[in-house]
Amino acid sequence: MRGARLFATLAFRIVLIYVALFALSAGALVAFTYWNTKRALNAETDQTIQAEIAGLSEQYQRQGLGGLTDVITARSMHASLGLYLLVGPLGHPLAGNLDAWPAVQPSGRRFVEFTYERRIGGMVERHPARGRVFNLVGGLRLLVARDVRERSDTERIFTTTLPWSVMLMLTLGLVGGALMSRNLLTRLDQINSTSREIMAGDLSRRLPLSRAGDEFDTLARNLNRMLDRIERLMKGMREVTDSVAHDLRSPLNRLRNRLEGALKHFAPGNPQESEIESAIAETDRLIATFDSLLLIAEAEAGAARSSMSQVDLSILAHNVCELYAPVAEEGGIALHMAPSQKVEVKGNSNLLSQALANLVDNAIKYTPPGGTVSIKAEDNGQGVRLIVADTGPGIAPEDRARVIERFVRLEASRHSPGTGLGLSLVAAVARLHEARLELSDNHPGLKASVIFA
Amino acid sequence: MRMLVVEDDVEAQRYLVNGLRESGHVVDDAADGETGLTLALSRPYDVAVIDRMLPKMDGLRLVQELREHGNVTPVLFLSALSEVDDRVKGLKAGGDDYLTKPYAFVELLARIDALMRRRQPSAVKTKLQVGDLELDLLTRQAKRGDISIELQPREFRLLEYLMRHAGQVVTRTMLLESVWEYHFDPQTNVIDVHVSRLRGKIDKGFEPSLLQTVRGAGYMIRAKP
Numbered sequence: 031m032r033g034a035r036l037f038a039t040l041a042f043r044i045v046l047i048y049v050a051l052f053a054l055s056a057g058a059l060v061a062f063t064y065w066n067t068k069r070a071l072n073a074e075t076d077q078t079i080q081a082e083i084a085g086l087s088e089q090y091q092r093q094g095l096g097g098l099t100d101v102i103t104a105r106s107m108h109a110s111l112g113l114y115l116l117v118g119p120l121g122h123p124l125a126g127n128l129d130a131w132p133a134v135q136p137s138g139r140r141f142v143e144f145t146y147e148r149r150i151g152g153m154v155e156r157h158p159a160r161g162r163v164f165n166l167v168g169g170l171r172l173l174v175a176r177d178v179r180e181r182s183d184t185e186r187i188f189t190t191t192l193p194w195s196v197m198l199m200l201t202l203g204l205v206g207g208a209l210m211s212r213n214l215l216t217r218l219d220q221i222n223s224t225s226r227e228i229m230a231g232d233l234s235r236r237l238p239l240s241r242a243g244d245e246f247d248t249l250a251r252n253l254n255r256m257l258d259r260i261e262r263l264m265k266g267m268r269e270v271t272d273s274v275a276h277d278l279r280s281p282l283n284r285l286r287n288r289l290e291g292a293l294k295h296f297a298p299g300n301p302q303e304s305e306i307e308s309a310i311a312e313t314d315r316l317i318a319t320f321d322s323l324l325l326i327a328e329a330e331a332g333a334a335r336s337s338m339s340q341v342d343l344s345i346l347a348h349n350v351c352e353l354y355a356p357v358a359e360e361g362g363i364a365l366h367m368a369p370s371q372k373v374e375v376k377g378n379s380n381l382l383s384q385a386l387a388n389l390v391d392n393a394i395k396y397t398p399p400g401g402t403v404s405i406k407a408e409d410n411g412q413g414v415r416l417i418v419a420d421t422g423p424g425i426a427p428e429d430r431a432r433v434i435e436r437f438v439r440l441e442a443s444r445h446s447p448g449t450g451l452g453l454s455l456v457a458a459v460a461r462l463h464e465a466r467l468e469l470s471d472n473h474p475g476l477k478a479s480v481i482f483a
Numbered sequence: 484m485r486m487l488v489v490e491d492d493v494e495a496q497r498y499l500v501n502g503l504r505e506s507g508h509v510v511d512d513a514a515d516g517e518t519g520l521t522l523a524l525s526r527p528y529d530v531a532v533i534d535r536m537l538p539k540m541d542g543l544r545l546v547q548e549l550r551e552h553g554n555v556t557p558v559l560f561l562s563a564l565s566e567v568d569d570r571v572k573g574l575k576a577g578g579d580d581y582l583t584k585p586y587a588f589v590e591l592l593a594r595i596d597a598l599m600r601r602r603q604p605s606a607v608k609t610k611l612q613v614g615d616l617e618l619d620l621l622t623r624q625a626k627r628g629d630i631s632i633e634l635q636p637r638e639f640r641l642l643e644y645l646m647r648h649a650g651q652v653v654t655r656t657m658l659l660e661s662v663w664e665y666h667f668d669p670q671t672n673v674i675d676v677h678v679s680r681l682r683g684k685i686d687k688g689f690e691p692s693l694l695q696t697v698r699g700a701g702y703m704i705r706a707k708p
Contacts, residue, residue: 272564275563275564276536276563276564279563279583279584279585280492280495280563280584282584282585283492283495283563283584283585283586284492284494284495284498285585286585286586286587287494287495287498287499287585287588288498290587290588291498307699310587313585317585318668318670321583321668337568337571349663352637353663353665353669353673353677354669354671354673356673356676356677356680357671357672357673357676360676380665380666380667383665383667384665384667387665387667387669387670388670391669391670391671394671395671452670
């Protein structure tokens, strides 16, 4: 898992590309050096041979074949690296320090490479050589060459060490890259985990700074500054909501007090009494709408995140089901709760209960007598769902997104009591829990699912 | 009963104080937190009704200080604040109950009654009795006269709460908070339906009716009408 992640990181891929490029250029450099060294060594050999040939050809012109043979014999005696061989028309050696004509085609002006054998104390040694072949008058052939074992030793050193050094380079590069990206990963992991905590509602957290003062620290500092601003804004918003709540609730409180006070002065049965009572009821509805709006605003601001705990949705759903069972029964509706195992989520149980109560309340309200409302809390392995399904008229697909908006009430429901905020509240509570509210067709009826991530 | 009201909204305070006096209580009042604390520490009260937001000293601080001084007077918080967690904060600070503004006066009165009742030391009861209705808390059985009554677990808790507050008005919100532990308004009259079912079990076919509806307030269980 970790290895796969390491490979997927940008840092590691960059390091990998650099290692590949570096290996390629280093390889090219070594190859060039090798080729150049070989060429220089060859040129030196060729010059020496050329000088020998010049000397031999002078001898040959001045003293003829006999002189040439003498010189070759003399040089063969002293030379350590120089190779000479003069053969007759039938291939038998006349002079020189080679035992037999090597596998070399007489090619005139060009230099040729071959291997020759030399017997030293019973052992046969094979060495590389480079030289030229001349055809003399009378079918004689002359080979002038030099032993180039030093050059081939150099070559061998090159060819045997090159793969090793490239491999070493790659290994070091990969290990270094892995270490470097792990370091980067650790820093990024810190930033990520802190961000998650902050997103989960703990706005007071800040990203950690290292002592390095590098780009990550600059990033963290900038993000922290951003968080400072967000925290200030949130705090400001909360203050505004609080003062709006306070400044609206206080006069509403006085209004309700006065109405209640007025009610005391009437004798029972006074027609104005019911007027005042409906005024009080209206005030209470106003308060209910206002409370729902504040609750939605709060849920959306994530204010309740700090008070979340593990909540068993199956118990929560069971309790809501039990709360509504008598009401459903009175309306001739069968209210079921599908039995379920423990289904735990992290959440605010009061808000979740309220959201579920809203859904069940809606379902019972819109399902005709004889219908069914079923509640289900399930964990199907991919995610947790809280489902309320009814057999009522349902909601047309084109209206489903709209009913979740605040104050939207469909034509069909205008005559029944309600604030038009019920589903908005459910959606807001769902968002607070990183869940979403989905409305779908129950064939027939409406299926409302709160799907937790 | 002696009460302390700490509330800075002049009109709300007057209404509250008058209402409580009309109900037969002796009421002292204060308009800011510091005066409130001084009063609360200098005289014994049966209940204190304290607004959450007060000048000079916040309601929460007031109650915290009160508790630090070892004062255990039951405190009912009144609050115009909205936050979901406010209630929890209020109770954590040492409050005994929490009521959000605007409130119905009967609700406030019912809660004050409940708080005072809670304060009176009572022997641990294993049996509750109202008239000929008996509730055995150990065997979890209900009887009216000699006839035993089958109750669902939630009905049992509902009846237990009502009987513990026999002779007192119990509001729907109080029932919802104590029996169901919900702190929200379920819109539909769910509580009424639960109570009427309970009534069907304990009162139907018996004389007199014990469980009464108090108009505009809630319910009350008592032996004599």
